[in-house]
Amino acid sequence: MALSVVDIYKILPRTNCGDCGYASCLAFASMVVSEKVPLSRCPHLDPETVARYQPELDAQHAAGKWTRRDLAADAHIWARERAASMALEDLPARIGGRLTTENGASVLELPYFNSTVRISADGIRHADGTEAGRWEQVFIYNHIAQGGRREPTGRWKGLQEIPNTVSKIKSMQAHAEAPLRQRFAGRLDELVAAAERIGGERITGGGETADISLRFTPLPRIPVILRFWEGDDEVGLDPEVKLAFDETIPEHLDIESIMFLSEQLTKMLMAPEA
Numbered sequence: 001m002a003l004s005v006v007d008i009y010k011i012l013p014r015t016n017c018g019d020c021g022y023a024s025c026l027a028f029a030s031m032v033v034s035e036k037v038p039l040s041r042c043p044h045l046d047p048e049t050v051a052r053y054q055p056e057l058d059a060q061h062a063a064g065k066w067t068r069r070d071l072a073a074d075a076h077i078w079a080r081e082r083a084a085s086m087a088l089e090d091l092p093a094r095i096g097g098r099l100t101t102e103n104g105a106s107v108l109e110l111p112y113f114n115s116t117v118r119i120s121a122d123g124i125r126h127a128d129g130t131e132a133g134r135w136e137q138v139f140i141y142n143h144i145a146q147g148g149r150r151e152p153t154g155r156w157k158g159l160q161e162i163p164n165t166v167s168k169i170k171s172m173q174a175h176a177e178a179p180l181r182q183r184f185a186g187r188l189d190e191l192v193a194a195a196e197r198i199g200g201e202r203i204t205g206g207g208e209t210a211d212i213s214l215r216f217t218p219l220p221r222i223p224v225i226l227r228f229w230e231g232d233d234e235v236g237l238d239p240e241v242k243l244a245f246d247e248t249i250p251e252h253l254d255i256e257s258i259m260f261l262s263e264q265l266t267k268m269l270m271a272p273e274a
């Protein structure tokens with residue numbers, strides 16, 4: 001059987017030191033399996049381990065094994081295992097939401113954008129009963145596994161101000177900020193309408209200097225602000241978009257999950273009106 005992201009993750013030091021150029025050991029494992037990044041790029045892995053696993057990886061790359069779909073399945077298994085030790089009953093105090101029961105079993109109802117997800121031992125479902133998407137579940141399981149108790153403080157930080165995020169700044173610009181800028185420049189009324197459809201609200205005052213500042217609450221402990229500056233043709237100032245996160249976000253999400261959240265928010269804002 002092909003080596004999976006989880007298999008590789010298990011042999012890594014799991015310190016998330018970033019010396020390989022990736023923000024976490026999981027991110028590195030994912031790149032080793034899917035993008036042929038050599039194991040030796042982790043300087044903390046002993047040569048014997050590299051020698052043992054690299055030939056097998058080379059063989060599966062040559063055979064073209066492992067697709068993005070497989071990665072989603074693998075990340076899902078890993079995140080679910082990671083969250084499995086958390087008792088549902090303890091979660092409202094840590095990540096918010098409300099505990100209820102269904103057929104005698106505990107279910108956590110967790111606000112998610114302008115709706116809720118229902119989390120049980122069987123998985124994660126949307127309020128309408130449909131199963132949440134794979135990457136959506138990975139995101140929520142990671143939050144369950146990592147989420148600390150701290151409430152948001154209301155002090156906002158850009159991605160570059162959050163530790164160990166350097167490798168993701170360009171990705172944030174390419175996959176969230178630039179598409180939003182292109183879609184909504186000159187159409188801020190459409191941006192506000194799209195934001196309101198997913199539970200966002202316009203905020204003013206409090207030192208906000210953008211032309212539009214929108215606050216979203218994707219999950220109870222994880223607010224996000226989107227700031228949009230229209231720019232000014234006359235002085236050659238281009239439009240600008242920035243996402244900002246509460247300073248407590250590293251206690252609740254790893255960097256991969258912060259990126260998923262940002263891309264998900266972008267996708268939801270750009271979705272055509274139903």
Ligand code: SF4
Pocket residue numbers: 012013014015016017018019020021022023024025028029041042043044045
């Ligand atoms: S170098 Fe990368 S893979 Fe190795 S321990 Fe540090 S973060 Fe993990």
